[in-house]
Amino acid sequence: MTPHERTVGQGRCRRAWSQVSGTEGPLRASVGLRYAALSPRRCVSWAGRGHLARRNTVIDDTTATGETDAADEAGLAAVAGRLHRVAVEATPSWIRRRVETVLAGQGLSIAALDAVVAEVVAHVDAELGALLATDIDRQRSTPLSVFRAAVTGPTAALAACGAAPLRVGLPPSWDVPGDPYALAPDNLADVGSEVHEAGIAWGAAKAFVHLERRRREGLR
Numbered sequence: 001m002t003p004h005e006r007t008v009g010q011g012r013c014r015r016a017w018s019q020v021s022g023t024e025g026p027l028r029a030s031v032g033l034r035y036a037a038l039s040p041r042r043c044v045s046w047a048g049r050g051h052l053a054r055r056n057t058v059i060d061d062t063t064a065t066g067e068t069d070a071a072d073e074a075g076l077a078a079v080a081g082r083l084h085r086v087a088v089e090a091t092p093s094w095i096r097r098r099v100e101t102v103l104a105g106q107g108l109s110i111a112a113l114d115a116v117v118a119e120v121v122a123h124v125d126a127e128l129g130a131l132l133a134t135d136i137d138r139q140r141s142t143p144l145s146v147f148r149a150a151v152t153g154p155t156a157a158l159a160a161c162g163a164a165p166l167r168v169g170l171p172p173s174w175d176v177p178g179d180p181y182a183l184a185p186d187n188l189a190d191v192g193s194e195v196h197e198a199g200i201a202w203g204a205a206k207a208f209v210h211l212e213r214r215r216r217e218g219l220r
Contacts, residue, residue, distance in 0.1 A: 069216075072209050079205040080132040083143065083198040088125045090192035091150075095120045098183045099154050108161050116157045123150045136206050137213070143199055147191055148176055151183040 096117050103109055110116060127146045131139060158181050165180035176184040189196035 069212075072212055076136070076202075076205040076209050079198070079202045083195070083202045084125075084128055084132050086194045086198045087128055087143065087147075087191065088121060090195050091121045091124045091147075092117050094185070094191045095150070095154060095183070098151075098181075099158065102158055102163055102166065102181045102183075103161075106163055108158075108163055110157050110161050112157070116154050119153045120150045123153070132202075136210055143195075143202070144185065144188055147188075148179070148184040151179055151181075154183055155179065155181060 096113070099110070099113065099116065124146060127149070128143055131141050131143065131146060155178065163181060166182050185191050187196070188199040
């Protein structure tokens with residue numbers, strides 16, 4: 001591959017790298033940064049675009065394509081695995097907190113709340129796992145969409161216990177369809193900070209692998 005320069009985002013991407021690798025040195029994984037210390041391919045990421053590029057550095061990239069393809073895909077799989085794990089772990093406290101906020105505000109209770117929470121966890125586990133296992137070129141959804149779709153059960157449980165919708169009178173554009181109690185997260189940070197950071201790492205890795213594929217096809 002012809003040497004070229006890439007703009008690489010710092011800050012969040014560097015934290016994303018540390019979450020996945022757990023080590024320093026030449027370990028290769030496309031999660032936003034590859035450490036330059038011992039690696040011929042100094043650093044890779046397309047996540048330097050947009051808000052991640054507010055502070056950036058230009059680093060030379062000199063590794064042959066064939067040497068890194070498998071590492072890129074393995075790195076993406078590692079980041080996806082971590083996102084799945086932390087998302088499932090964070091789901092019970094997130095949805096319980098959301099539902100209990102609505103209940104407390106209206107003086108209501110749900111006897112089977114544990115079962116409602118378990119249903120949401122099962123949904124996130126299965127649907128997010130399926131999404132992340134799908135090749136990135138065939139993915140048609142996002143982790144945030146998975147969480148937003150998971151509120152169907154809790155919404156029905158709140159309606160059954162007589163809870164009044166929270167978004168009555170607000171502009172329709174503010175509503176997530178089928179979410180009258182504002183349970184759906186606005187972003188992954190609403191679910192948890194670890195989920196947010198893991199999502200950033202996954203997005204960086206996915207973007208990088210996508211662009212590397214297009215480059216090998218002569219489209220970049």
